[in-house]
Each structure stands twice: as C-alpha cells, then as structure tokens.
Amino acid sequence: MNNLTRIAGAAVVAIALGGLVGTVRAAERITIMVGGVNKLIYLPAILTERLGYFKQAGLNVDVVTEPAGVNAEDEMIAGAVQGVVGFYDHTIDLQSKGTEVISLVQLTKTPGEVELVSARDATHIKTPADLKGKVLGVTDLGSSTDFLTQYLMTGAGFSRHDYKMVAVSAGTTFIDAMRSHRIAAGMTTDPTAAELLASGEAKILVDLRTEAGTRAALGGDYPAGCLYMPSAWVEGHRAEAGKLVRAFVKTLHYMHRHTAAQIVELLPSSYYGRRKTLYTTALEAFLPMFSSDGRMPADGPANVLRLLSTIEPSVKSGYVDLSKTYTSEFVDAAAR
Incomplete structure (x- = not known):
C-alpha cells in the first residue's frame, strides 16, 4: 500500500469516526425539569417539544416536571437534570448561596x-394590608410564589410573624385548599x-x-420564566446550549404568530381536561406576557x-x- 492510499484510508476512517462522535454528541440526553409543566407560564417548554x-x-431532550420550581432547582443542583424552566429569581438566590x-x-x-x-x-x-393573621397559599416554601408573597406582605408593613404561608402546589391541590378554607388567599398561575x-x-x-400590574405591585419589571442551567454545564456544552436557546426562540416566535386556539391544539389534552375553552381564553388574554425574542428586559435583573x-x-x-445570572450571548446568536 503506498502512502497516498494510506492517507486516503486514514481520511476515510477519520471522517467516519468524526461522524460517529457527532452522532453520539447530538444524541446526548438533556433533561429539562419544569416547575409545573402544565402551568401556562411555562408553556414554551412543552410547546418546543411538541413542535419538534x-x-x-x-x-x-426530555421535558419532565416537578410541582414547584424550588423542587426542580434541587434536582438540578443534585445533577439529576441539566436544566430548569423556572423563575429567573432563582439564579440570584442560588448565587447568593454559592x-x-x-x-x-x-x-x-x-x-x-x-x-x-x-x-x-x-x-x-x-x-394585601388586609391579610394580617391569615393563612396564605404558595406553590412551595422557598419557591418564587413564596418570594413574591413575602414581598407583597413586606410592602404592606408586615413581618413574617404576621401571617402564615403553607405549600399547596397548584391545580387541584390549590383549588381544594381554597374550597376547604385551608387558605384565605394564595398565589397561583393559570x-x-x-x-x-x-x-x-x-x-x-x-x-x-x-x-x-407587575410594575404597579413590584415597582418595576420582573422577568420570570426562563431556562436556567449550571454555569459549568453551559461552559462545557456551549454548542448544546446554543441549540437549546435557538429552539426556545423559535417557539416564542411561533407563539406570537399563531392564535391561542392553534397553540392549544398542539398540547396534550391533559393540560386542559374538560376546560379547553377556559384554557384557550386564558392563554389568549395573556399571550403578551411571553417574550417575543427571549431577551432579558434591561432593568429586570436589578429589580x-x-x-x-x-x-x-x-x-x-x-x-x-x-452579569453572571444571565447571558444574552445565545439569544443574540439565535437572532443572527
């Protein structure tokens, strides 16, 4: 075998191996946990999957669920999942804890x-000034609904000793808690x-x-639902991170170019059960709360x-x- 043949053979092997490595890398499983996958605020997670x-x-990508964002956060920290679709405020809270x-x-x-x-x-x-001494429902203790409830009560002049918070999750458990008089008020989503x-x-x-409503109650913008991941994982998987962001940005574009009824048709029936019309009406009313491009509002992080x-x-x-709690790099790349 002459040198040219050897070089050509080696090139073929290298190309084959390169293709194999690329296939394996592309097939690497990424699990994203959602803090309540059927909540309207986290709709882009399941929609990105359903749109392919x-x-x-x-x-x-596997999209899995936990009732509350704080539980999903714990799973990510433990290494059981690679990312979370939850509230941005967890990135700040976690950084303050190391x-x-x-x-x-x-x-x-x-x-x-x-x-x-x-x-x-x-x-x-x-x-909120009338809630002194009341039992208030939140998704879970340490969740974003916990943070927001505390802030509203602090703004009303109360300390943590002036009211009680209990974890009632969302959906039927929240509804049952209100119907059974376990809570006088509570924070939840559509x-x-x-x-x-x-x-x-x-x-x-x-x-x-x-x-x-957000600016009136919280004194400014409060960017919430996002995809957040361990910084170390992102640095080691920049290609995958970029692809994830592009997929989510495509979904946001889709949501702003289609009607609520068209979007709901893509969802599993378990999302709305026998209340499809109610779900569709709620989505139609609050589609504007979803970002159109995936960018962070300028004054959002500071607020x-x-x-x-x-x-x-x-x-x-x-x-x-x-600056370490969010990045616009991948969104900018998706726009290009």
Whole structure:
C-alpha cells in the first residue's frame, strides 16, 4: 500500500469516526425539569417539544416536571437534570448561596402569577394590608410564589410573624385548599386561577400577569420564566446550549404568530381536561406576557435583585454579580 492510499484510508476512517462522535454528541440526553409543566407560564417548554424544535436542532431532550420550581432547582443542583424552566429569581438566590447558575433565554416578561382571595373573604380582604393573621397559599416554601408573597406582605408593613404561608402546589391541590378554607388567599398561575375565577370562588387581589400590574405591585419589571442551567454545564456544552436557546426562540416566535386556539391544539389534552375553552381564553388574554425574542428586559435583573434583597437575608448580606445570572450571548446568536 503506498502512502497516498494510506492517507486516503486514514481520511476515510477519520471522517467516519468524526461522524460517529457527532452522532453520539447530538444524541446526548438533556433533561429539562419544569416547575409545573402544565402551568401556562411555562408553556414554551412543552410547546418546543411538541413542535419538534429540539429534534430539529439535533438535540435529545426530555421535558419532565416537578410541582414547584424550588423542587426542580434541587434536582438540578443534585445533577439529576441539566436544566430548569423556572423563575429567573432563582439564579440570584442560588448565587447568593454559592451556587452558580445562569439564565440562557427569557420566556416571560412578567411573573404570570395572581394573588387570589377566597370569594367568601373578599368582602373584608381588599388589599394585601388586609391579610394580617391569615393563612396564605404558595406553590412551595422557598419557591418564587413564596418570594413574591413575602414581598407583597413586606410592602404592606408586615413581618413574617404576621401571617402564615403553607405549600399547596397548584391545580387541584390549590383549588381544594381554597374550597376547604385551608387558605384565605394564595398565589397561583393559570389555568388554576382561571378556573377559580370562572367559578366565582375567588377574586383577584394582585395581578402579576400583565406588565402594568407587575410594575404597579413590584415597582418595576420582573422577568420570570426562563431556562436556567449550571454555569459549568453551559461552559462545557456551549454548542448544546446554543441549540437549546435557538429552539426556545423559535417557539416564542411561533407563539406570537399563531392564535391561542392553534397553540392549544398542539398540547396534550391533559393540560386542559374538560376546560379547553377556559384554557384557550386564558392563554389568549395573556399571550403578551411571553417574550417575543427571549431577551432579558434591561432593568429586570436589578429589580429582581432589589426585591429579593428586601426579603432574603442571604441576598441582602451578600454580593450578587448580576452579569453572571444571565447571558444574552445565545439569544443574540439565535437572532443572527
């Protein structure tokens, strides 16, 4: 065999091996955990999967769920999952406790949450200032609904000893807690909120589903739903991170170019059950809360830090580098 033949043979082997490595790398399983996959605020996670955008990007992604974002966060820290679709505020909270995670793409511009008061108590509970001594429902202790509830109560002049918070998750467990009088008020998202409002069992106390409502209650923008991942994982998997962001940005574009009814048709029936019309109406009303491009609002991180510093001792006493809690690099690349 002459040298030219040997070189040609080696080149063929190298190309074959390169293709094999690329195949293996593309097939590497990435698990993304969602803090309540059927919550309206996290719709882009399941929608990206249903639209096939992960596969189109050459990714092997599993979307799994936990009832609350704080539980999903724990799974990520333990290494059981690679990323979380949850609230951006967790990136700040975790950094203040020594864990570096980073938001790669912003999915919602507002929390998408609503503080509901039971209809039976609505006559004497008109604002958060009327909640002293009451039992308040949150998704879980340490969750973003916990953070937001604490902030609203602090703004009303109360300390943590002036009210009680209990974990009631979302969906049927939240609804049951309100129906059984376990909670006088609570913070939740659609479609849970939509169901209680439609039945007349609850009234709105504070609405964080719109930008105007969010700014009025929280003093500025509060970017919420995002994809965040361990900073070390992102640095070691930059190609995969870029593909994930491109897939999510495509979904955001899709959401702003299609009707709520068209989007709902793509979802599993378990998302809306026998309340498809109610789910569709809620989505139609609050589609504007979803980002159109995945970018972080300019003053969003500073406002989230300000809020958390008000209620979280570890955030208040420590130093948080906001530049390490999110990046626009992959969103910029997706735009190009």
